[in-house]
Amino acid sequence: MGLAASAAAPAAGLASAAVSRASTPSSLVFDPDAYTELTVTIKDTEGTAHEVVYRFTKVASYVARPVDAAYQSLNVSVPVRIDGRPVDARRAPVLLANQIGGYMPSSVAGATGISASGMGGGTSRQGLALAAGYVVVEPGARGRTLVDASGTYYGTAPAAIVDLKAAVRYLRFNKGRVPGDVDRIVSSGVSAGGALSSLLGASGDSPLYRPYLEEIGAAPASDAIFATGAWCPITDLEHADMAYEWCWGSNPLIDGSQVDRTVSKELATSYVDYVASLHLKAKGFGSLTARNMDAYLLKTYMEPSATKYLASLSDADRAAYLAANPFITWAQGRATFTWSDFLTHVGPRKKNAPSFDDFAMTTPETNLFGTGTTRARHFTLYSLRHENGAGARLEPDVPAKLHLMNPMHHLAGQADANRSRHWWIRLGTKDTDTSHTIAGNLSARLTALGDHVNTSYYWDAGHGADQDPGDFIRWIAAVADRRK
Numbered sequence: 014m015g016l017a018a019s020a021a022a023p024a025a026g027l028a029s030a031a032v033s034r035a036s037t038p039s040s041l042v043f044d045p046d047a048y049t050e051l052t053v054t055i056k057d058t059e060g061t062a063h064e065v066v067y068r069f070t071k072v073a074s075y076v077a078r079p080v081d082a083a084y085q086s087l088n089v090s091v092p093v094r095i096d097g098r099p100v101d102a103r104r105a106p107v108l109l110a111n112q113i114g115g116y117m118p119s120s121v122a123g124a125t126g127i128s129a130s131g132m133g134g135g136t137s138r139q140g141l142a143l144a145a146g147y148v149v150v151e152p153g154a155r156g157r158t159l160v161d162a163s164g165t166y167y168g169t170a171p172a173a174i175v176d177l178k179a180a181v182r183y184l185r186f187n188k189g190r191v192p193g194d195v196d197r198i199v200s201s202g203v204s205a206g207g208a209l210s211s212l213l214g215a216s217g218d219s220p221l222y223r224p225y226l227e228e229i230g231a232a233p234a235s236d237a238i239f240a241t242g243a244w245c246p247i248t249d250l251e252h253a254d255m256a257y258e259w260c261w262g263s264n265p266l267i268d269g270s271q272v273d274r275t276v277s278k279e280l281a282t283s284y285v286d287y288v289a290s291l292h293l294k295a296k297g298f299g300s301l302t303a304r305n306m307d308a309y310l311l312k313t314y315m316e317p318s319a320t321k322y323l324a325s326l327s328d329a330d331r332a333a334y335l336a337a338n339p340f341i342t343w344a345q346g347r348a349t350f351t352w353s354d355f356l357t358h359v360g361p362r363k364k365n366a367p368s369f370d371d372f373a374m375t376t377p378e379t380n381l382f383g384t385g386t387t388r389a390r391h392f393t394l395y396s397l398r399h400e401n402g403a404g405a406r407l408e409p410d411v412p413a414k415l416h417l418m419n420p421m422h423h424l425a426g427q428a429d430a431n432r433s434r435h436w437w438i439r440l441g442t443k444d445t446d447t448s449h450t451i452a453g454n455l456s457a458r459l460t461a462l463g464d465h466v467n468t469s470y471y472w473d474a475g476h477g478a479d480q481d482p483g484d485f486i487r488w489i490a491a492v493a494d495r496r497k
């Protein structure tokens with residue numbers, strides 16, 4: 014596919030250009046006049062309905078050489094009137110809301126307006142952001158199951174993160190043309206989408222993605238984002254099996270049976286060295302190790318989560334909850350309990366062992382690390398050698414792909430300089446889709462780096478919960494006012 018003639022060159026402020034300006038095709042230039050004006054009624058978190066008039070633009074592709082434009086496209090929604098009052102969104106923060114789940118492909122190509130309702134019929138995060146006066150961008154991205162006519166998988170790692178970066182580059186390349194402040198992009202996503210959101214935040218302008226971005230003709234601009242929202246991120250995949258057994262190893266499966274004790278113990282044991290290798294520190298705990306990680310999680314997240322929940326109840330409801338859950342001690346307005354009782358309270362674990370790189374390669378993650386015409390591959394030495402013998406080695410491309418998919422790699426040592434500095438991380442205490450250490454380690458590392466980290470757990474909530482959507486919208490406004 015040839016590149017179209019050069020288009021209007023963007024203004025200053027470009028970082029690490031992957032494509033020279035002269036070869037930037039006109040398809041990457043956002044047309045501010047190409048919108049449809051739409052009206053939507055959006056209920057805010059207090060239940061008040063707002064009439065929002067907005068400009069909706071469909072961008073056919075955010076890259077010059079799309080592999081599959083059905084996924085590599087995005088929609089922009091810009092509020093112009095809220096409850097009859099004009100809104101000037103030219104300097105508004107931009108919410109980049111991915112809707113990726115399960116590392117599956119995600120397309121917005123068929124959408125005819127902002128996706129204002131969320132799961133369960135409430136208002137989506139995008140809807141709340143639009144009604145708050147923010148610009149909302151909904152990007153699609155390739156995902157693991159996409160396969161072409163020749164049987165080649167074209168959405169496996171690192172396709173989804175490359176696409177999200179290309180979407181960011183498109184927005185930043187179009188500074189001044191896309192309404193909103195593209196220096197204030199806030200990413201959001203849940204689960205696999207939360208993992209990709211945190212990866213996007215951690216790896217801004219990392220040179221590792223350049224060849225992939227060049228291949229698809231991403232715009233010559235920075236792919237750094239200002240702030241990151243991640244709900245139950247399913248990340249640190251190559252350590253997720255060991256982390257899972259460290260956390261949920263003693264919890265039964267849903268049918269009451271226990272997972273293979275040998276596998277569980279071997280994985281949990283290998284987690285000890287991994288945690289040590291992270292060199293994590295947390296205030297009041299010193300170095301975090303597999304021995305004090307439970308106390309760290311308990312004191313930093315689980316007890317405050319229960320405390321907040323119990324404090325919000327009426328006296329009668331609190332008394333009833335405490336009577337039904339005698340493992341909790343409630344004194345001076347604070348909940349305390351042991352880690353072991355907490356694990357029992359959570360109940361059955363969702364996943365068998367190993368949870369992510371399973372021996373039979375049936376999980377989303379083994380498919381994520383597929384390549385070419387191979388649907389799924391092992392991505393941990395433990396599972397690979399369990400199946401193929403002690404001499405087996407990961408395929409040569411796998412370590413680099415793990416690096417491209419894991420925010421922890423980008424936060425190690427010096428950490429990527431253009432990572433976002435503002436982080437909103439949320440998880441339910443009963444979410445057993447991954448180990449609680451995943452978000453715990455991510456938060457500890459970011460905090461140690463000096464970033465502004467707002468992490469909290471929703472008590473007794475499961476996978477995908479969002480119990481403070483209004484707080485996130487207000488947080489965006491608060492952090493967007495900061496210089497850095």
Ligand code: DHB
Pocket residue numbers: 113114115116203204205206247377378446447
């Ligand atoms: C998701 C959930 C999982 O348990 C997982 O392993 C990967 C992704 C999800 O909901 O996106």
